[in-house]
Every structure is written in C-alpha cells, then in structure tokens.
Amino acid sequence: MPKLNPQQQAAVKITEQPLLVLAGAGSGKTRVITEKIAYLVNKGLAARHIAALTFTNKAAREMKSRVEKLLDGQQSRGLRVSTFHSLGLDILRREHKILDYKSAITLFDESDKKTLLKNLINQGIAHCDIDEVDRYATQIGAWKNGFITPEQALTDSEKLDYDAALLYQHYNRNLKAYNAVDFDDLILLPVLLFKHAPETLEKWQNKIRYLLVDEYQDTNITQYELVRLLAGNLGRFTVVGDDDQSIYAWRGAQPENLSQLQTDYPRLKVIKLEQNYRSMGRILKVANQLIANNPHTFEKRLWSELGYGDVLKVLTHKDEQTEAQQIVSELIHHKFHQGGRYHDYAILYRGNYQSRLFEHCLRENNIPYFISGSTSFFSYTEVKDVMGYLRLLVNQEDDAAFLRVVNTPRREIGPTTLEKLGAYANERQISLFNACSELGLSQKLPEKAVIRLKKFCDWTMKTAELIERENNFETIDTMLTEIGYEQWLKENSKTPEAAKRQQKNVTDLVGWLKKMGTSEDAAEADKSLSEVVSKVMLLDILERQEEDEVEEQVSLMTLHAAKGLEFPHVFLIGMEENLLPHQNSIENDNIEEERRLAYVGITRAQRSCTFSYCTHRKRYGEVFETKPSRFLDELPAEDLEWTAKNPVDPKKVKERGKSSLAHLKTMLS
DNA sequence: TTATCCAAGATTTTT
DNA sequence: TCTTGGATAA
Numbered sequence: 001m002p003k004l005n006p007q008q009q010a011a012v013k014i015t016e017q018p019l020l021v022l023a024g025a026g027s028g029k030t031r032v033i034t035e036k037i038a039y040l041v042n043k044g045l046a047a048r049h050i051a052a053l054t055f056t057n058k059a060a061r062e063m064k065s066r067v068e069k070l071l072d073g074q075q076s077r078g079l080r081v082s083t084f085h086s087l088g089l090d091i092l093r094r095e096h097k098i099l100d101y102k103s104a105i106t107l108f109d110e111s112d113k114k115t116l117l118k119n120l121i122n123q124g125i126a127h128c129d130i131d132e133v134d135r136y137a138t139q140i141g142a143w144k145n146g147f148i149t150p151e152q153a154l155t156d157s158e159k160l161d162y163d164a165a166l167l168y169q170h171y172n173r174n175l176k177a178y179n180a181v182d183f184d185d186l187i188l189l190p191v192l193l194f195k196h197a198p199e200t201l202e203k204w205q206n207k208i209r210y211l212l213v214d215e216y217q218d219t220n221i222t223q224y225e226l227v228r229l230l231a232g233n234l235g236r237f238t239v240v241g242d243d244d245q246s247i248y249a250w251r252g253a254q255p256e257n258l259s260q261l262q263t264d265y266p267r268l269k270v271i272k273l274e275q276n277y278r279s280m281g282r283i284l285k286v287a288n289q290l291i292a293n294n295p296h297t298f299e300k301r302l303w304s305e306l307g308y309g310d311v312l313k314v315l316t317h318k319d320e321q322t323e324a325q326q327i328v329s330e331l332i333h334h335k336f337h338q339g340g341r342y343h344d345y346a347i348l349y350r351g352n353y354q355s356r357l358f359e360h361c362l363r364e365n366n367i368p369y370f371i372s373g374s375t376s377f378f379s380y381t382e383v384k385d386v387m388g389y390l391r392l393l394v395n396q397e398d399d400a401a402f403l404r405v406v407n408t409p410r411r412e413i414g415p416t417t418l419e420k421l422g423a424y425a426n427e428r429q430i431s432l433f434n435a436c437s438e439l440g441l442s443q444k445l446p447e448k449a450v451i452r453l454k455k456f457c458d459w460t461m462k463t464a465e466l467i468e469r470e471n472n473f474e475t476i477d478t479m480l481t482e483i484g485y486e487q488w489l490k491e492n493s494k495t496p497e498a499a500k501r502q503q504k505n506v507t508d509l510v511g512w513l514k515k516m517g518t519s520e521d522a523a524e525a526d527k528s529l530s531e532v533v534s535k536v537m538l539l540d541i542l543e544r545q546e547e548d549e550v551e552e553q554v555s556l557m558t559l560h561a562a563k564g565l566e567f568p569h570v571f572l573i574g575m576e577e578n579l580l581p582h583q584n585s586i587e588n589d590n591i592e593e594e595r596r597l598a599y600v601g602i603t604r605a606q607r608s609c610t611f612s613y614c615t616h617r618k619r620y621g622e623v624f625e626t627k628p629s630r631f632l633d634e635l636p637a638e639d640l641e642w643t644a645k646n647p648v649d650p651k652k653v654k655e656r657g658k659s660s661l662a663h664l665k666t667m668l669s
Numbered sequence: 670t671t672a673t674c675c676a677a678g679a680t681t682t683t684t
Numbered sequence: 685t686c687t688t689g690g691a692t693a694a
Contacts, residue, residue: 055684085684110683183684250682351681353686414670538684560682582681597682620679621685 011271012036018235018265024302025603026278029240038070048078049209088186104395104530106180107537112400125170126163140168144184145220145252178397187222194229205232216241220252276302280309287602294592311641315612324357346555346567350580372557382502393464394530396433409488417449473514559597570605575613575629598631
C-alpha cells in the first residue's frame with residue numbers, strides 16, 4: 001500500500017479542530033477516513049467513541065472491513081460505522097421513552113407512507129387530490145429533510161400548500177398512533193429529541209467523541225443538524241465531501257452544507273485532495289473541463305500520474321436497439337484485444353429502464369452481467385407480505401401492515417369490510433386491529449364479517465404471544481405454514497417458475513432474519529424480532545445479496561448507483577438531450593446537477609470511457625428524434641473521437657498515439 | 670367479493 | 685411499451 005500523500009496525511013492528523021476534506025473523485029477519501037479512524041484509535045481514543053457515517057449500507061460495510069484490516073479485533077471493538085439512518089434508528093430505539101414511543105417501533109417504507117396518505121385524503125383531511133399523493137409524499141419528505149415541523153409548515157406555507165401542511169400534520173399524528181416512523185423521521189426525530197432533551201444529547205456526545213462523515217455534500221439540513229448537535233461545540237469531526245459529486249439535491253441534499261461549515265465553525269480547517277489515483281490524465285482533463293461549466297465555491301483541479309491515455313470515443317446509433325447491440329459488440333472486441341475481464345466493464349445510464357435492452361443483448365451474447373439495484377428486494381410482493389406479517393406480529397397498531405396482510409392469503413375480508421372498519425377505527429381513534437375486537441363494530445358490519453376479522457385477530461394475538469414467549473425465529477416457519485403462504489404463492493403466480501422463485505425469496509428472507517436474530521454481529525447480542533424487522537427494513541439484506549455476485553460480470557447501473565465505484569472501462573450511454581440532461585431537469589433549470597451526474601460517470605473510468613447517443617429513441621412507445629447531449633459539446637474536441645461524424649482514419653490513429661506520448665512526457669517532466 | 674379486462678397514464682435518480 | 689387502476693361482470 002503506497003504511503004499517504006502530504007494532504008492525506010494532514011487530513012488524518014488534524015484531530016483537534018473541525019476539518020473539512022474536499023476530496024475529488026478517486027482521491028482516496030475512503031482511505032483517509034479509514035486511516036484516520038486507525039490513527040485516532042492508536043492515539044488512545046477508544047473505538048467505541050468513534051462514529052463514521054455514510055449514506056449507503058454498502059459504503060458502511062466497505063469502510064468497516066477496511067478499518068478492521070488496519071486494526072486488530074480488540075481495537076476496533078465497538079466502532080460505529082453505519083448509515084445516517086441506522087444511527088437514527090439506534091438512537092430512537094434507545095431513547096423511545098423520551099419521545100413517548102413504545103419500544104417496538106415500526107418503520108414505514110415509501111409505499112406504506114403513500115398508503116397512509118391516500119387513506120387520510122380519502123377521509124377528507126384537507127382538500128387534497130388523491131391523484132397527487134406522490135406530490136404530497138415528496139413535499140412531506142422535503143419538509144422533514146428541511147427540518148420543518150408540521151406547525152412551521154402550517155404557518156409558513158402559502159395558501160397553495162396549506163392543505164399539504166395539514167396533511168403532513170395528520171400524517172405525523174397517525175404515524176405516532178401506529179408507533180411508526182418513516183425514513184425521514186429516522187433523522188428528524190433524533191434531532192428534535194436532542195434539541196429538547198439536552199441531557200440526552202450530552203449522553204450521546206459523550207458516547208460519540210469523534211465523528212466522521214462520508215459524502216458530506218449529500219447531507220440535507222436535518223442531517224447537518226444532527227452532525228452539528230453530535231459534534232457539539234468542540235467540533236471534533238471530520239467531514240469528507242466533493243461538491244462536484246452532489247447528485248442528490250432532489251432528495252433534499254444541500255451541497256451548501258459544505259460552505260455553511262465555514263460560517264458555523266470559524267476554526268474549520270479545509271484540506272483539498274486533488275491527486276487522483278484512479279483515472280488516466282485525459283479522462284481527468286475531460287472531466288475537469290466539463291465540470292468547469294458549473295459555478296464553484298471551492299476551486300479544485302484533479303490530476304494524476306497514471307499516464308495520459310487514449311481519446312474518448314463517441315458512438316452514434318440510429319436507435320436504442322442498435323445502441324445496445326453496438327455497445328455490446330464494442331465491448332466484446334475491446335475485451336478481446338485487451339485481454340481483460342468482464343468485471344472490468346461497466347455500462348452506466350441515466351434511468352433504470354435503459355438497462356432492459358442491454359440486458360437482452362448481453363444475454364444473447366452469453367455475457368455474464370449484473371444489474372445493480374434495479375428492483376429492490378423489498379419491492380417483491382412476497383417479501384412485503386412476509387414482512388407485513390412480521391410487522392403486525394411485532395406491533396399490532398401498524399395499520400399499514402394490517403391492511404397488507406389481512407386478506408393475503410384470502411380470508412374473505414374485502415375492500416367494503418375494510419372501508420367500514422377503517423371508518424369505525426377512525427371515528428374511535430384506534431388502530432384497525434383494535435377496532436376488530438370492539439363491540440360497537442357489529443353495528444356497522446354484518447355478523448359474518450366481524451367473525452372473520454375476529455378470527456384473524458385472534459390468530460395474530462396467539463402467534464405474537466408465541467413468538468414473544470419462545471423468542472425463537474423458527475416460529476416464523478410455523479406461522480407461514482399456518483397461513484398456507486406457500487400454497488397461496490403457487491395458486492397466484494402466473495408460472496410455476498415464478499412461484500418457485502418467490503418461494504425462494506421467502507426462504508431467503510426468513511433465513512436472513514434468523515441469522516440476524518442470532519447475533520450475526522459478534523459485537524451485538526441477540527436481537528429481538530422487532531429489532532430485526534426494522535433493521536431489515538433499512539435494506540441491509542438486498543445489498544448483502546448483491547455482494548456475492550460481482551465476479552466476472554459486466555456491471556450495469558445508473559449513474560447514481562455508480563458513485564463511489566470505479567471501473568477500468570466505462571460506457572456512458574444515452575448521452576442525449578432530454579435524457580442526460582434529463583428533461584425534467586432542463587424544465588426545472590437544474591442543469592448543474594445533471595452535469596455533475598455526467599461528471600460522476602466520467603470519473604468512474606480508470607482507463608477508457610466511451611460515450612454513446614442515438615439519433616432516434618422510442619419514448620412512450622413512439623419514436624422521437626434526439627439530439628446529442630450538450631455535455632458532449634462542452635468536452636474538449638481534441639480528446640474526443642466521434643466515430644460517426646469522422647470515421648476513423650488509420651493515419652490519424654497513429655498521429656494520435658504519438659501526440660499522446662508527447663503529452664505524457666510533458667506531463668511527467 | 671373476486672376476477673378479469675380494458676384503458677389510460679407514466680417513465681429519474683433512493684436511504 | 686408496460687404497468688397500474690378502475691369498472692364491470694360473475
């Protein structure tokens with residue numbers, strides 16, 4: 001392992017003042033964080049007093065394993081490397097009493113959120129249009145990410161959003177009644193808690209004495225607030241970020257948080273990492289020139305010692321079909337000439353749907369490939385069903401879970417029954433589950449329906465007790481057999497294969513749950529079912545599964561998913577106006593973020609980066625004419641080779657080889 | 670209450 | 685093009 005360069009070393013050693021590390025793409029920021037943790041531990045700060053925060057589970061896992069290589073097992077004991085969200089969950093779990101939550105907190109995912117909002121709208125809360133739930137869901141999320149409570153939203157917002165704010169208020173009250181929180185609450189509630197209970201904050205500040213934050217440019221206002229609170233006045237923290245790689249503004253990320261630090265912490269030290277250890281010079285030159293079109297608060301220029309490299313190709317195709325075919329054949333040729341491996345290649349795109357054709361094409365050519373994060377494990381209905389059951393068993397107030405499973409498999413409890421039950425529960429301000437055993441219900445519903453509901457509730461109670469008593473995850477199997485879930489899958493899937501696959505997902509899920517339940521992490525003791533259930537909701541599982549599959553496979557993923565990764569050879573496809581930059585971003589005048597997205601894509605490449613665009617593309621099933629992306633025009637023409645515009649001339653190829661060699665020499669001297 | 674069919678509508682990124 | 689949701693029929 002090469003030595004740290006002077007800037008990196010400085011970043012590791014500054015521990016007595018708040019530190020901002022501006023780390024360009026490929027400049028070894030993860031290394032700085034991991035080395036710094038090791039440095040702190042070696043200096044005598046116990047690992048259990050250090051916390052490193054990331055945005056993805058993957059990043060957390062990677063970081064953790066790298067730290068563990070630097071320290072021996074004893075030393076890294078108690079070290080906290082986790083996502084913001086799991087830290088939040090942890091805080092909530094331990095401090096639930098202060099927030100007046102019961103211990104088994106349920107985590108609502110995006111679809112639970114929407115279902116609840118729909119219900120509220122249907123109940124006539126505020127004058128909201130049911131067709132706009134998506135908008136309301138986003139708005140409420142934005143408020144939570146922006147550290148705005150319903151009360152503030154109600155007073156601040158214009159008439160236009162007044163109803164949304166009202167909805168927000170009711171939504172929160174309902175969540176509370178269900179003893180549930182949503183993703184955004186995992187950050188927001190701890191912050192509110194810390195603001196209102198200084199002694200609790202102090203306890204946590206004492207627990208976490210040094211804080212490191214990865215991808216700091218992705219923090220939103222609430223997350224920054226959390227960082228500030230935890231870091232306290234001493235400002236014992238290091239944040240690492242790159243404003244040029246901020247691509248999550250749509251999710252509330254505030255790259256301004258980078259410069260905000262300077263105001264909030266006058267003693268802040270700033271270090272720039274500009275040496276890139278990933279890409280060849282020409283790739284960096286192209287990337288630098290592209291991103292120079294964006295305004296900057298911190299100027300930064302990446303350079304590398306890895307040689308200059310070949311021109312970047314730009315391929316033109318007549319439609320997306322040919323794009324896929326030609327890219328795949330280009331990839332095959334390239335691999336043949338270079339003698340590389342499939343996992344050296346990545347195909348990056350703007351939207352997930354673009355992967356389809358490529359998948360097809362790769363399969364036809366018998367090329368192994370791997371798609372990262374297209375359909376999340378948790379969007380599979382069978383997984384949601386099983387999770388729904390578990391959630392209900394852990395927390396009977398969880399209406400979302402109740403609605404999900406009450407009639408799956410069929411129990412002859414249809415929408416009419418549920419609607420009446422819902423109205424009744426709402427009137428009495430109790431959960432659906434509790435409403436089932438109320439005597440007054442028989443006045444609203446026919447005898448038969450009440451009996452069916454009662455039967456379901458009795459079964460739930462019985463099973464919940466069983467699980468609590470035995471504290472044994474094997475009970476999950478018993479439960480699944482009892483409800484005949486396997487049978488139901490068989491009857492309800494289109495093909496026997498689909499049923500088999502679904503069954504496998506269920507067994508996998510249950511298997512993981514069991515494993516997590518029995519102290520998979522040596523540091524932690526056995527977990528209760530409720531802990532496991534909410535932990536699992538944070539998507540830990542899916543990503544773990546992905547991990548085993550990256551060998552000898554071409555990677556396909558969105559530009560967003562590619563952040564933090566690197567590949568020797570990158571194909572950046574669909575470089576078209578309205579696609580990258582995406583139409584919505586053009587309309588909302590947010591080209592800069594799209595440019596950063598392109599920048600992220602280019603800077604993934606180590607040795608070669610190939611662009612492609614189509615002249616025609618099918619959208620909504622109709623063929624449209626398309627134009628090459630404006631970003632291609634922003635790149636230095638001398639470093640690009642447009643294969644269609646100027647067919648390759650063998651003479652030129654030679655010249656180019658010479659000139660790049662010359663360039664290399666000047667760079668090295 | 671459930672199943673099926675047809676039409677309309679949506680396509681960005683996700684912890 | 686594909687998915688989702690609504691309406692209608694059994």
